[in-house]
Amino acid sequence: MEYLVIAVVVLLLALGTALLVARRRRTALPPSEQPGAVEAPAAERPATAEVPPAVTVPPAVEAPPAIEVPPAIEVPEPTAGRLVRLRAKLARSQNALGRGLLAVLSRDHLDDDSWDEIEESLIGADVGVEATGQIVTKLRERTRIQGTRTATELRTMLADELIAALDPGMDRSLAATPKDGKPAVILVVGVNGAGKTTTCGKIARVLVADGHTVVLGAADTFRAAAADQLATWGSRVGASVVRGPEGGDPAAVAFDAVRRGTEDGVDTVLIDTAGRLQNKIGLMDELGKVKRVVEKHGPVGETLLILDATTGQNGLEQARVFTEVCDVTGVVLTKLDGTAKGGIVIAVQRKLGIPVKLVGLGEGPDDLAPFEPEAFVNALLGDA
Numbered sequence: 001m002e003y004l005v006i007a008v009v010v011l012l013l014a015l016g017t018a019l020l021v022a023r024r025r026r027t028a029l030p031p032s033e034q035p036g037a038v039e040a041p042a043a044e045r046p047a048t049a050e051v052p053p054a055v056t057v058p059p060a061v062e063a064p065p066a067i068e069v070p071p072a073i074e075v076p077e078p079t080a081g082r083l084v085r086l087r088a089k090l091a092r093s094q095n096a097l098g099r100g101l102l103a104v105l106s107r108d109h110l111d112d113d114s115w116d117e118i119e120e121s122l123i124g125a126d127v128g129v130e131a132t133g134q135i136v137t138k139l140r141e142r143t144r145i146q147g148t149r150t151a152t153e154l155r156t157m158l159a160d161e162l163i164a165a166l167d168p169g170m171d172r173s174l175a176a177t178p179k180d181g182k183p184a185v186i187l188v189v190g191v192n193g194a195g196k197t198t199t200c201g202k203i204a205r206v207l208v209a210d211g212h213t214v215v216l217g218a219a220d221t222f223r224a225a226a227a228d229q230l231a232t233w234g235s236r237v238g239a240s241v242v243r244g245p246e247g248g249d250p251a252a253v254a255f256d257a258v259r260r261g262t263e264d265g266v267d268t269v270l271i272d273t274a275g276r277l278q279n280k281i282g283l284m285d286e287l288g289k290v291k292r293v294v295e296k297h298g299p300v301g302e303t304l305l306i307l308d309a310t311t312g313q314n315g316l317e318q319a320r321v322f323t324e325v326c327d328v329t330g331v332v333l334t335k336l337d338g339t340a341k342g343g344i345v346i347a348v349q350r351k352l353g354i355p356v357k358l359v360g361l362g363e364g365p366d367d368l369a370p371f372e373p374e375a376f377v378n379a380l381l382g383d384a
């Protein structure tokens with residue numbers, strides 16, 4: 001009997017505990033798990049402190065010491081035939097001048113209006129009024145005398161006249177060969193933004209491609225970046241660059257560059273100058289001083305004027321100032337790839353009486369070509 005009472009008590013206790021656990025579990029269920037429960041909007045929910053994720057700190061790795069990798073020396077493209085290779089870059093001029101003119105020339109009959117159109121195309125391409133007059137007069141005369149009619153023959157005649165207007169007999173070689181054990185000195189002048197520094201770098205590549213050794217002088221001390229730019233160009237072709245402090249004396253840098261070129265026994269010293277001077281007297285003083293100081297080592301063999309082809313007739317005015325200030329021996333016409341007015345080459349040569357020696361046809365390092373009148377005119381007129 002005693003045992004029976006104990007068993008009943010134990011059973012009742014077990015039942016009570018089971019019931020209590022079941023109730024507790026029901027109240028502990030999360031609201032969303034309860035059927036029909038609606039999630040309270042975030043604003044109404046009590047803010048809970050977010051536990052930041054555990055951060056694992058990687059073991060400290062020692063950085064390897066920086067190794068200075070010298071830039072690889074590049075082999076510039078050969079200069080021969082560059083103009084032909086770059087002819088596609090004259091696309092804008094080809095469309096404006098070549099296609100337009102050839103369309104007129106292929107008409108059955110060339111009347112006065114057609115000749116007027118030819119004249120307008122040439123003037124529109126910056127050939128210049130005087131040169132255009134002469135070219136058209138000669139063409140008209142030849143077609144009248146020879147009775148030529150086919151478009152191909154007319155194209156050949158036009159090309160002949162354009163080439164003649166470019167004076168193909170002019171000496172366009174660069175004076176870059178050393179004399180009496182001294183390097184040849186080339187001064188590069190022009191207004192800022194014309195592409196002077198870039199062209200200096202490209203000329204260095206032209207010279208290296210033609211087998212010369214070169215030292216570059218960063219005498220454009222006005223703009224610190226110009227010297228950095230030149231240093232990059234130089235390092236790519238293994239040419240040393242002599243530079244001075246920003247705002248320093250350009251003549252001193254030019255002098256040091258020639259001295260360095262002489263000591264190193266290089267063929268050519270190429271000197272980039274600043275063209276930022278606002279007035280002719282200042283410009284004359286600075287360039288005059290650079291030249292005088294450099295000439296303590298020996299004569300300057302070449303002074304190249306860098307002209308931006310896209311500035312058209314305005315550029316010609318600036319050019320004239322430089323020709324008055326220094327003895328310019330050659331012109332480099334840059335950015336011919338960016339203009340439909342390729343005829344500017346003719347105008348520049350006629351106005352200045354100085355040969356165009358090189359033309360810039362793009363921003364690529366080898367987009368600078370020795371100027372050849374025949375190849376240029378053929379590229380301008382296209383193959384039609």
Ligand SMILES: Nc1nc2c(ncn2[C@@H]2O[C@H](COP(=O)(O)OP(=O)(O)OP(=O)(O)O)[C@@H](O)[C@H]2O)c(=O)[nH]1
Pocket residue numbers: 191192193194195196197198199220223226274275276334335336337338359360361362363367
């Ligand atoms: N499309 C094109 N751009 C060119 C050519 N030549 C130079 N440039 C660009 O013209 C810009 C000016 O060139 P820079 O060499 O800095 O001109 P800069 O005359 O030295 O100027 P400063 O140092 O300020 O006196 C650059 O963006 C060149 O890449 C060219 O033939 N074609």
